[in-house]
Amino acid sequence: MLPSTGAGVVVVGASVAGLHAAEALRDADYAGPVTVLDADQEPSCDRPPLSKQLLAGVWTREQTQLRDADALAGRGIDVRHGVRAVGLDIQSSTLDTSAGPLRYDGLVVATGATARDLPGAGTRPGLYTLRTQADCLALRRDLEDGAALVVVGAGFIGMEVAATARSLGAEVTVVDPLEAPMQGVLGRDAGRALQRLHAEHGVGFRLGRGVRVVHGASRVGAVELDDESVVRADAVLVGIGARPAAGWLAGAGLDVSAGLACDRYLAAAPHVVGAGDVVDWFNPRYGRRMRVEHWTNAAQQGAIAARNLLVARVDRNPADLVPYFWSDQYDVRIQFSGVAGSDVRVLPLGSATRPERRVVLSGQDGVLTSVLAVGVDQAFVRARRMLRRRTPMDEAEATVRTLLDGIEPRTAESTDPVPAHPSAPRRAGSSTGP
Structure with a gap:
């Protein structure tokens, strides 16, 4: 005490x-x-x-x-x-x-x-991380009038900024050394489905590539990649972790x-x-x-x-917490909870028009250990409950498959309550969070 x-x-x-x-x-x-x-x-x-x-x-x-x-x-x-x-x-x-x-x-x-800085890039106007309101407002000013934005890092911050920047009319190119956006969390196949969603909205990708140098003296002007190609940039957003x-x-x-x-x-x-x-x-x-x-x-x-x-x-109470995060991109919410296991089961919603929507379950030793839902909120709510009570993998898969079959003829949007999060509209001064 x-x-x-x-x-x-x-x-x-x-x-x-x-x-x-x-x-x-x-x-x-x-x-x-x-x-x-x-x-x-x-x-x-x-x-x-x-x-x-x-x-x-x-x-x-x-x-x-x-x-x-x-x-x-x-x-x-x-x-x-x-x-x-x-x-x-x-x-x-x-x-x-x-x-x-x-x-x-x-x-x-x-x-x-x-935020981690881009090695060798230094600091100059037009080069941003996104940690403060000042960062955000300065970046927004640079995105006016169809500016060219290069996003370095296809994690959830980078992809959210890419989506928002496209809504503002900016020309967006995403650069990442991995094969697909958010691959570390989504896996390669789901990451590629997310890439198609962004490509439909006009985002360009240079994946499997790193940044060699950021050009520009008084401010950024271009980004040179490790294959010697050059991408024009009026602004660069660095989202490579913290x-x-x-x-x-x-x-x-x-x-x-x-x-x-x-x-x-x-x-x-x-x-x-x-x-x-x-x-x-x-x-x-x-x-x-x-x-x-x-x-x-x-x-x-x-x-x-x-x-x-x-x-x-x-x-005292132990901090025996189950990790959880979300990311909103266009009209799709991505939610993940748990710790990924080696037994991975991909359950697509089956929609030809929205192929990115799916649930990915993973487990270890026959028990569900994580759930990822892309654009299927009510499936995530159900799977998250099963995650907390250490549900056998086969039972979890059967339950989610049945739920997805019921959702498909209608819409992928949830009618069940989903965990509240700070991006939801709220009254000034009210509390936020799950």
């Missing part, structure tokens, strides 16, 4: 994980000070809309804010923007910050991750080699817990360590970590 010196709980990072942690402390009736520090000067934003609604210009900056500042203040949560954590002394329970030292009774590390923002903890005696190392309870040290993209934790559900960079995981971990700070070890 926490000591009670009056220093309270300090949360580093006004992220999804950090703000969920702060709110969970109040939900658990913690009465001490709760202070949230964030290096950014601006209020924290919800990142999923950056590649969709905000980039498309259908949402305002205010609609993408994670929380209303007045609502947080009303719960006694003191959010301090522009304050960066630079070090930690566990023995004295002191956090070193850009504004000076700060004592704590409990500490939540929720500093997230930083690294955990844990370097500031290197002198604290903690393991940060793969992110902040935490146990099954998300504890990293006495009275120190971690949550979100920064954390490499032992997930007892799968019996191994993992780091997950997705919204739902961050929200769930923030709440679990905060509650575990407040109770004795015997009363």
